[in-house]
Structures are given as C-alpha cells and as structure tokens.
Amino acid sequence: MRLKFTGGDSNEWDNMRRMLRDFVGKRRHCSFKGQNDAHHASYKRFRRRIIQRSSSEGPAASTPLSTGRQCEPGFEFDAVCQRLELDSPQRPHEPAQRGLEGNKEATLGGGGSHRSAVTPPNTPLIIPARGRPVTENALEQGWVWTAALQRHGIAQQTGSDDDIRSDLQPFAPLNKASVSLQGKSVLKLAAPSLLNDYYSNLLDCSCNGMIALALGSSVYLWNSETRALVGHFDPSPQPGRLCRQTLSSISSLCWSRDGRALCIGTRRGEIWLWDVEHKQNMRCLPSHLSVVRALSWKQQLFSSGSVLGHIHHHDPRAPAALVGAAVQQEGLCSLQWSPGNEWLGSGSTDGLLRIWDSDIAGSHQPITTMKQPSAVKAMGWCPWQRKMIATGGGCKDRELRVWDTRSGTCVTSVDTNSQICSLRWADKKRRLVTGHGLPHHHVICWDWEFPSLSSSYHLTGHSHRVLHLALNPDGTQIFSAGADQCVHIWDM
Known part of the structure; x- marks a missing residue:
C-alpha cells in the first residue's frame, strides 16, 4: 500500500x-x-x-515553494488585490469564476462597495491556469542585476532587416556611427526579441539620459551619453516556481521623474518597482488581474492602466499602496499625467480620450471625453501649452490631432497617410515626433505653430512599424524602436 x-x-x-x-x-x-x-x-x-x-491541516502545494527574497519590514500586499488571474484560458475542470466576480478587477469607488472578496493575508493566491496555490512569497521572487560586458567591434549585418538574428546581443551596433544627415539615423542598434505589440509601451528615457528597453521578461539599460550598455535585470525564479516568461513578461515601463526608479508592468498584472541607483527591487504590487498596458508618474505617486479598463493610483511609500482607482468600460491602451500634474489623460481601444482631474481619491468620473475613430494609443501632453494634448490614429484613421482639453474640441488635425503607433513632444525644440506603421514605417518631426501642424523631417530606416519613441533630456536625439527588432538613434 x-x-x-x-x-x-x-x-x-x-x-x-x-x-x-x-x-x-x-x-x-x-x-x-x-x-x-x-x-x-x-x-x-x-x-x-x-x-x-x-x-x-491545510494542504501543502504539490511542488514546494522556497521563500526566496523576504519582504521588507512593514511591507504588506494590498488586501483589495490579493488574487491574481493568468491571461491564459482556464482548464476544463476548473470553475469559471474563482474569487472575483466575473473576473473583474477590484476597484475603489466613491461610495461604492468593493467588487471583490477581500482575502486574508495568509491565504494562498489561487492561479487557475496552473491549478495550484501560490503564496505571496512566490511573487517576491526578486530580480537579478547583470552588468554589461564591454564588447568591441561592430556586428556585421547581411541581408535585409528581416534577416537580423535573435542571437545578437541587445544594443549591439548594427552600423558604424555616422555624421548626422537629414533623414538618416546616426546609429542603429539590435533589439532582439522586442515584442511586436501595438498596445505595449516598452521604451522610455529618464531625465538622466538612461534608456530603458524591455525585451521579453528582461529590461536593458543603455546610457545615451556614453552610448554604452550598462546592464540588464530580469526575474530570477528559484526551482519549483513558475516559469519566468509566464510570470513576468513585460508589457509596459516608465521612469520616475527624478530618474531614480523604474516602474515595470507585466502581463500577469504585477507592477515592479526597481531602484536603479542601488540596483535592487523595491516592491512588487499585484495590482491588476490583466495586462498592465500603461504607467505614468505623478511626483511620488504613479498610476497604472489595464486591458480591462481599470486605472489604479499607487503610493509606493505606503504599506497598502493602492490609494485610489477609476474604471472605464473600454480597454485602456495609454495613460499619462500632464506636465503640471493637474490632469490625467487615458486612451481606450474604442477611440475615447478621457481627461480626469488630479483628485485621485475623490470623484471617479472624467471631466472631459473626446472621440476619434480608432484606438487612442499614441498620446502625449504638450509641455508648453499644458491644456493641449495630441493623439494619433491607427490604420483606420491615420489622423494626427491636437485637442483643447478645456473645451473638448480638436483644434487641428493632419492626415499622415500612415498608421500612428507612437508620439512624443520635444519640449526644448518645440516639436512633435510621431512613429508610424504601414505603409511607410517612418518617423516624422512636426513643427507646431498654433494652431497649424507642418512636417519638417521624414526619418526612414525601419522596415516595420515604429512601435516606441523616446527623447533624450535636451531633446536633441530621438530613439525609435520598431517591430524589425532595431533601435535607431536620430539627431533632431
């Protein structure tokens, strides 16, 4: 027996x-x-x-989970967000609902009740797709920093961009640095395994000129001043834990405004805070039950938006970090605080642009709502006219628009004849930069003299759509990352 x-x-x-x-x-x-x-x-x-x-006694997990990195003193997971769901479909023998009604995310509504059952702190987190409980310590698996090895020489590229091999090192040069010419990139770098996802946000530049690029479940840091790879960090699960790629595939990232912290959102709904100065993970917040598509900082606070349309506001200094929330009916694909922190703009997959006030714990209704024919993924506040916000249309629209958020009206629009995937304002140069998809896959610099927009540069070099854009602090260089798994650097 x-x-x-x-x-x-x-x-x-x-x-x-x-x-x-x-x-x-x-x-x-x-x-x-x-x-x-x-x-x-x-x-x-x-x-x-x-x-x-x-x-x-309570049953133990079928596979023992080691405790790994312990939480810092005073750290507590928010009781509102104790359960997580995988994005993968459930197994046939598992119940359709588990813990949260209708697989909805927990929200904090003014005067409303929570739509989730609050889970006691010691209760295991049930993950249906794996069919086994995972404790809070399993989420605090830690990240490992790896410094870059200095490599000399230029990688030799043959054939078209489609022939770029995945075994190239991230940020490996693909051509020699050249003198800046109008319409030509200064430097072309490799970005192997860059996710070809229109709705992701995987590239950002800090106020110190540090480029962060997410490739799969890893984040690489590249110094734009020295033009050198600093290193990368990625989750380091211990034996018996869930697969790293399943647990922490990155869908969005955003630098804090002081450039000291990097916020990372995953496809599992977690949000990680990384202390770049000390090269260590500060916190893991199991905030959402779906893909974290966008992140934006407001001084010491930051906001996150998910594919289910939920917006969460976090104070990482508090034991219970979730301090406010709002919800929209459509999936969220962009989120950004205005330069003066007065308003929050959110874009949806159904083409709605909503403007929220700065009272994150108060009213949960937008003050202004605007409509365009396609998803509002490319979005950005104008730094020098703070009540103006620009949006770009997708394949069915292709219009570049500038909106007055006070009146909710479009003050100017231009047909770009191309899908708009990304958008950034250059404050010191007083320009607007857009990254495009079909049919041209180029980057356009726009001069804006209110209310008219006129194109000044067409930058070509990508063979597939330009998914992400970033600018260095003084606005003299543009960084573009495309679905061709290349990063281009352009002099403005």
Whole structure:
C-alpha cells in the first residue's frame, strides 16, 4: 500500500515514513495469525491518525515553494488585490469564476462597495491556469542585476532587416556611427526579441539620459551619453516556481521623474518597482488581474492602466499602496499625467480620450471625453501649452490631432497617410515626433505653430512599424524602436 503525504513538517513526515517501513518489515516476518491481526489493527490506527492529521491541516502545494527574497519590514500586499488571474484560458475542470466576480478587477469607488472578496493575508493566491496555490512569497521572487560586458567591434549585418538574428546581443551596433544627415539615423542598434505589440509601451528615457528597453521578461539599460550598455535585470525564479516568461513578461515601463526608479508592468498584472541607483527591487504590487498596458508618474505617486479598463493610483511609500482607482468600460491602451500634474489623460481601444482631474481619491468620473475613430494609443501632453494634448490614429484613421482639453474640441488635425503607433513632444525644440506603421514605417518631426501642424523631417530606416519613441533630456536625439527588432538613434 502506498500513502501520499500532503501536509505537515517534512522532518516529521520522514520520521513517520521510516516508522511505517520498519512496521511493515516486521509485519512481513511475523508467522502467527494472531500477531498479524494485531499488527493490522495497529497499522489501521496509525493510518487513521495520519489521515486525521492531514485533514486537520491545510494542504501543502504539490511542488514546494522556497521563500526566496523576504519582504521588507512593514511591507504588506494590498488586501483589495490579493488574487491574481493568468491571461491564459482556464482548464476544463476548473470553475469559471474563482474569487472575483466575473473576473473583474477590484476597484475603489466613491461610495461604492468593493467588487471583490477581500482575502486574508495568509491565504494562498489561487492561479487557475496552473491549478495550484501560490503564496505571496512566490511573487517576491526578486530580480537579478547583470552588468554589461564591454564588447568591441561592430556586428556585421547581411541581408535585409528581416534577416537580423535573435542571437545578437541587445544594443549591439548594427552600423558604424555616422555624421548626422537629414533623414538618416546616426546609429542603429539590435533589439532582439522586442515584442511586436501595438498596445505595449516598452521604451522610455529618464531625465538622466538612461534608456530603458524591455525585451521579453528582461529590461536593458543603455546610457545615451556614453552610448554604452550598462546592464540588464530580469526575474530570477528559484526551482519549483513558475516559469519566468509566464510570470513576468513585460508589457509596459516608465521612469520616475527624478530618474531614480523604474516602474515595470507585466502581463500577469504585477507592477515592479526597481531602484536603479542601488540596483535592487523595491516592491512588487499585484495590482491588476490583466495586462498592465500603461504607467505614468505623478511626483511620488504613479498610476497604472489595464486591458480591462481599470486605472489604479499607487503610493509606493505606503504599506497598502493602492490609494485610489477609476474604471472605464473600454480597454485602456495609454495613460499619462500632464506636465503640471493637474490632469490625467487615458486612451481606450474604442477611440475615447478621457481627461480626469488630479483628485485621485475623490470623484471617479472624467471631466472631459473626446472621440476619434480608432484606438487612442499614441498620446502625449504638450509641455508648453499644458491644456493641449495630441493623439494619433491607427490604420483606420491615420489622423494626427491636437485637442483643447478645456473645451473638448480638436483644434487641428493632419492626415499622415500612415498608421500612428507612437508620439512624443520635444519640449526644448518645440516639436512633435510621431512613429508610424504601414505603409511607410517612418518617423516624422512636426513643427507646431498654433494652431497649424507642418512636417519638417521624414526619418526612414525601419522596415516595420515604429512601435516606441523616446527623447533624450535636451531633446536633441530621438530613439525609435520598431517591430524589425532595431533601435535607431536620430539627431533632431
């Protein structure tokens, strides 16, 4: 007979197993029927005690999970966000709903009730796609920083951009640095495994000129001043934990305004805070139940938006970081605080641009709503006219628009004849930069003299759509990352 032990201390169960083996060995060598009956009765009592003890204690996970990196003193997960859901479909034998009604995210509504059952702190987090409980410590798996190795020489590229091999090192030069020419990139770098996702936000530049680029489940840092790769960090699961790519595939990232912290959103709904100065992970917030598509900082606070349309406001200094929330009916694909922190703009997949006030704990209704024919993914506030915001249209629209958020009207628009995937304002140059998809895959610099927009540069070099844009602090260089797995640097 074989017993399966599912609870209790491992040392205790080892002792019980040894006792059971000794007992069975003695029973086999017994030749008297009466003694066999007595041993059988003792064995039944022994087995009954094991079963009773197992049923009185909570079952252990089928695969032991080591504790890994412990939480910092005073750290607590927000009780509103104790359960996580995988984006993958559920298995047939699992219930359709688990913990949260209708798989909706928890929200904090003014005067409303929570739509989630608050889970006690010690309750395991149920992950349906894996069918096993995962404790809070499993989320605090930690990140590992790896400094870059200095590599000399230029990678040789042959053929078209489609032939770029995935074994190239991130930020490896693909051409020699050239003198800036209008319409030509100064430097072309490799970005292997860059996710070809229109709705992701995987590139950002800090106020110190540090470029952050997410490739799969890793984030690479590149110094735009020295033009050198600084290093990369990625999650480091221990044996018995979930797959790293499943757990932490990155969908968005954003630098804090002082350039000291990097906020990272994953496809599992977690938000990680990384202390770049000390090269260590500060916190993991299991905030959303779906893909975190956009992040934006407001001084010491930051906001996150998910594919389910939920906007969460976080204060990472507080034990319970979730300090406010709002919800929109459509999936969220862009989110940005205005330069003066007065308003928050959010764009939806249904083409709605909403403007929210700065009271994150107060009213949860937008003050202005505007409509365009396609998803509002490319979006950005004008730094020098702070009530103006620009948006770009997708394949069905292709219009570049500038909106007056006070009146909710479009003050100017231009047909770009191309899908607009990304958008950035250059404050010091007083220009607007857009990254495009089909059919041209180029970058356009726009001069804006209110209210008219006119194109000044067309930068070509990408062979697929330009998904992400970033600018260095003084606005003299443009960084573009495309679906061709290349990063281009342009002089403005």
